Amino acid sequence: MSPANLPSTERQPSRRSAPARPKPIAVSGRRVSGIERFLARYLLRAVGSPPLRLVLWNGEEIAASDAPSPARVVLRDRATFWKVLLDPNYRFGEAYSDGRLVVEGDLVAFLETINRTRSAAGRSGSLVPSALLRRLHRAAANTVRGARRNIHRHYDLGNDFYRLWLDDEMVYSGAYFSSPSMTLEEAQRAKLDYVCRKLWLRPGETVVEIGGGWGALGLLLARDYGVTVKSYNVSREQVQFARRRAKAEGLDSRVEFVEDDYRNAAGRFDALVSLGMLEHVGAAHYREFGRVADRCLNDGGRGLIQSIGQDRSSETNPWIERRIFPGAYPPTLREMMDIFETPGFSVLDVENLRLHYAETLRRWLDRFEASAGRVAEMFDERFVRTWRLYLSGSIAAFSTGGLQLFQVVFARSGSNDVPRTRNT
Amino acid sequence: MSPANLPSTERQPSRRSAPARPKPIAVSGRRVSGIERFLARYLLRAVGSPPLRLVLWNGEEIAASDAPSPARVVLRDRATFWKVLLDPNYRFGEAYSDGRLVVEGDLVAFLETINRTRSAAGRSGSLVPSALLRRLHRAAANTVRGARRNIHRHYDLGNDFYRLWLDDEMVYSGAYFSSPSMTLEEAQRAKLDYVCRKLWLRPGETVVEIGGGWGALGLLLARDYGVTVKSYNVSREQVQFARRRAKAEGLDSRVEFVEDDYRNAAGRFDALVSLGMLEHVGAAHYREFGRVADRCLNDGGRGLIQSIGQDRSSETNPWIERRIFPGAYPPTLREMMDIFETPGFSVLDVENLRLHYAETLRRWLDRFEASAGRVAEMFDERFVRTWRLYLSGSIAAFSTGGLQLFQVVFARSGSNDVPRTRNT
Numbered sequence: 001m002s003p004a005n006l007p008s009t010e011r012q013p014s015r016r017s018a019p020a021r022p023k024p025i026a027v028s029g030r031r032v033s034g035i036e037r038f039l040a041r042y043l044l045r046a047v048g049s050p051p052l053r054l055v056l057w058n059g060e061e062i063a064a065s066d067a068p069s070p071a072r073v074v075l076r077d078r079a080t081f082w083k084v085l086l087d088p089n090y091r092f093g094e095a096y097s098d099g100r101l102v103v104e105g106d107l108v109a110f111l112e113t114i115n116r117t118r119s120a121a122g123r124s125g126s127l128v129p130s131a132l133l134r135r136l137h138r139a140a141a142n143t144v145r146g147a148r149r150n151i152h153r154h155y156d157l158g159n160d161f162y163r164l165w166l167d168d169e170m171v172y173s174g175a176y177f178s179s180p181s182m183t184l185e186e187a188q189r190a191k192l193d194y195v196c197r198k199l200w201l202r203p204g205e206t207v208v209e210i211g212g213g214w215g216a217l218g219l220l221l222a223r224d225y226g227v228t229v230k231s232y233n234v235s236r237e238q239v240q241f242a243r244r245r246a247k248a249e250g251l252d253s254r255v256e257f258v259e260d261d262y263r264n265a266a267g268r269f270d271a272l273v274s275l276g277m278l279e280h281v282g283a284a285h286y287r288e289f290g291r292v293a294d295r296c297l298n299d300g301g302r303g304l305i306q307s308i309g310q311d312r313s314s315e316t317n318p319w320i321e322r323r324i325f326p327g328a329y330p331p332t333l334r335e336m337m338d339i340f341e342t343p344g345f346s347v348l349d350v351e352n353l354r355l356h357y358a359e360t361l362r363r364w365l366d367r368f369e370a371s372a373g374r375v376a377e378m379f380d381e382r383f384v385r386t387w388r389l390y391l392s393g394s395i396a397a398f399s400t401g402g403l404q405l406f407q408v409v410f411a412r413s414g415s416n417d418v419p420r421t422r423n424t
Numbered sequence: 425m426s427p428a429n430l431p432s433t434e435r436q437p438s439r440r441s442a443p444a445r446p447k448p449i450a451v452s453g454r455r456v457s458g459i460e461r462f463l464a465r466y467l468l469r470a471v472g473s474p475p476l477r478l479v480l481w482n483g484e485e486i487a488a489s490d491a492p493s494p495a496r497v498v499l500r501d502r503a504t505f506w507k508v509l510l511d512p513n514y515r516f517g518e519a520y521s522d523g524r525l526v527v528e529g530d531l532v533a534f535l536e537t538i539n540r541t542r543s544a545a546g547r548s549g550s551l552v553p554s555a556l557l558r559r560l561h562r563a564a565a566n567t568v569r570g571a572r573r574n575i576h577r578h579y580d581l582g583n584d585f586y587r588l589w590l591d592d593e594m595v596y597s598g599a600y601f602s603s604p605s606m607t608l609e610e611a612q613r614a615k616l617d618y619v620c621r622k623l624w625l626r627p628g629e630t631v632v633e634i635g636g637g638w639g640a641l642g643l644l645l646a647r648d649y650g651v652t653v654k655s656y657n658v659s660r661e662q663v664q665f666a667r668r669r670a671k672a673e674g675l676d677s678r679v680e681f682v683e684d685d686y687r688n689a690a691g692r693f694d695a696l697v698s699l700g701m702l703e704h705v706g707a708a709h710y711r712e713f714g715r716v717a718d719r720c721l722n723d724g725g726r727g728l729i730q731s732i733g734q735d736r737s738s739e740t741n742p743w744i745e746r747r748i749f750p751g752a753y754p755p756t757l758r759e760m761m762d763i764f765e766t767p768g769f770s771v772l773d774v775e776n777l778r779l780h781y782a783e784t785l786r787r788w789l790d791r792f793e794a795s796a797g798r799v800a801e802m803f804d805e806r807f808v809r810t811w812r813l814y815l816s817g818s819i820a821a822f823s824t825g826g827l828q829l830f831q832v833v834f835a836r837s838g839s840n841d842v843p844r845t846r847n848t
Binding site: 116119177178180311312332333334337340341344345346347348349350351352354355356399400401402404413414415416418420421422423 | 540543601602604735736756757758761764765768769770771772773774775776778779780823824825826828837838839840842844845846847
């Protein structure tokens with residue numbers, strides 16, 4: 001999976017361009033009451049008084065400070081103002097998608113600013129108690145059936161859509177920029193090779209993959225690492241795509257793409273690998289995930305899990321959960337220990353690659369913006385705004401520390417068939 | 425600190441020598457009852473039927489299996505048998521130290537065997553419920569005063585004693601054998617350099633050290649890394665030794681050795697480092713440790729903690745706690761998260777160096793055995809047996825996975841002033 005932590009911009013032709021003086025955006029012209037003006041100021045203070053201006057529906061501007069402002073946030077009507085005020089974590093995204101809230105300026109910089117001031121202020125900015133809002137935004141369950149539906153919602157949007165902005169191999173998880181000048185293609189390949197090295201694979205071994213995406217890692221393992229692979233995925237479109245590639249490359253005897261839930265994984269393997277899939281498992285199922293790993297790994301078995309995570313437990317942003325990733329949750333390292341402790345695994349290595357995911361997302365967003373017209377034809381303008389906010393919010397979350405990217409290597413407790421050093 | 429997970433040997437001239445046919449050991453000759461014979465078999469089964477022979481006080485041998493046996497365990501009298509049977513985790517060590525229980529053969533191999541069969545059997549082997557035994561073996565508290573007393577018990581045994589078997593720099597924590605052929609001196613230096621690289625130190629920065637031992641890291645930091653260091657330690661003998669070295673090397677303006685509890689650490693620093701000290705903090709105090717790190721680190725601050733740990737939470741062996749390390753507890757990674765989560769730190773990197781600690785301990789044990797006569801003169805034969813069991817048990821615990829060695833790097837959440845890759 002790929003990520004986000006939000007609050008949101010009107011279509012920016014390029015994120016990198018200097019915030020040019022925008023055309024005035026039509027606002028309703030209806031008057032703003034004294035209490036609304038007061039609440040607008042409250043809203044800015046509650047998110048830590050970021051240096052930005054709020055433009056109300058009558059054109060009036062409210063600023064929390066005199067500091068130079070990276071962005072103007074235009075609220076086009078009174079109803080949008082009240083919705084965002086009452087439930088900002090969900091309604092900011094909705095209003096942005098609807099085009100009723102417009103961010104003029106650099107969207108990513110705006111979101112980064114909000115993240116930093118909000119986290120310093122430690123408050124949501126909502127007038128409604130967060131416990132109540134949580135009841136409103138009940139997350140989608142990840143039962144076997146629920147998980148299939150949740151995954152379908154995101155990953156089956158069409159391979160043609162993802163091809164527009166992912167790398168050539170269609171790897172939809174954080175890349176590894178071992179050198180900053182790498183292309184996205186090079187960095188995704190570097191990531192996959194890095195994962196294989198960490199797994200200490202030897203020719204002839206067997207690997208089970210949990211969440212195989214469009215098959216890039218499975219194909220690479222079979223082609224370049226001399227291992228045989230069984231790769232589980234509940235996204236039908238992805239599995240069909242991966243199978244066609246395996247066949248075309250003559251690798252279908254060495255890599256099997258199975259359309260099934262990870263909980264049904266069968267067989268014993270030397271290694272388990274899972275990239276960007278644990279985010280969809282849900283904290284309630286980590287022990288179950290650990291039991292699957294225990295069942296699938298032989299005595300000298302080891303595994304690698306790459307997952308978006310967070311430093312401290314907090315709910316997934318309800319807008320992301322509803323509009324982008326139903327059922328998704330980024331674990332803390334503490335929560336991930338549920339996977340390893342019960343079956344008796346040893347954690348050998350953890351690497352936090354947060355800034356690599358921020359860079360990956362910047363590359364994705366650049367490509368996405370370059371194809372925004374095409375995306376609008378495939379879907380509509382609302383979809384474009386929704387995905388722009390999701391990608392931009394994810395960059396901001398990784399670059400400001402709201403999200404982490406953990407790569408965790410583990411092995412059976414007491415197994416000495418493991419690398420002694422990282423250079424092995 | 426250095427470690428252990430036990431059960432124990434009579435003085436072996438060298439651990440590596442083939443188990444020669446030993447001289448018969450005097451036993452009491454008093455008769456063994458049918459119930460005692462039955463319980464001896466029960467004891468062996470309860471620890472997973474290891475391939476070894478139990479020699480009772482009348483000379484009679486009991487074996488759990490016909491497999492080739494790496495060791496014979498001689499119980500010299502009936503009282504020792506009953507004590508070990510009722511409370512093996514504590515009484516095995518006591519009986520070994522007293523010379524009432526003798527292990528003929530390779531002590532480390534014996535302990536490794538027991539660890540593996542016991543962990544497979546999942547039982548302690550005691551006839552007494554473990555909850556009751558836990559009440560009996562209440563661990564020493566790590567209040568400021570208690571911690572000072574606990575540390576004094578172990579680390580103030582005399583610098584002359586530790587000099588006999590530690591490396592030249594007297595580093596009393598797991599070394600890093602980046603190449604297996606390294607000497608202990610080289611591996612300790614490699615460890616200290618590795619720690620400094622992971623901390624990403626730049627000349628002119630400031631470092632606070634929690635638990636400075638005999639000063640090796642503090643002196644190295646000041647001498648070779650161009651940083652200034654404040655190093656806390658409650659062991660008076662160690663602090664005095666370290667201060668003399670700093671003065672002799674003309675480094676006393678760059679490294680200050682402070683005889684005080686870590687909870688009294690004052691000042692703001694660019695980095696925090698703590699090697700082999702967290703084991704003495706106790707799980708109840710990790711949040712407090714985190715608050716100290718929070719208080720001591722400036723905005724771009726980062727830290728490294730190296731600690732013995734375990735995969736799953738279990739009590740410290742009561743014999744180790746009483747005789748070797750009062751107040752000690754090796755945390756799980758989950759428990760360590762108490763340090764990082766509340767103040768808002770990000771875990772950047774975790775490396776498990778368990779097998780490096782096993783190798784470090786092998787080198788220590790070899791040197792210890794070579795000086796065993798001298799140690800007996802300084803203390804007595806009981807002390808030699810106690811420390812032989814502690815070092816051997818620690819090797820066995822690390823080599824079989826009962827203990828782990830975690831090296832954890834962290835930084836302030838959202839700080840981007842961190843290395844992008846491990847090669848930085």
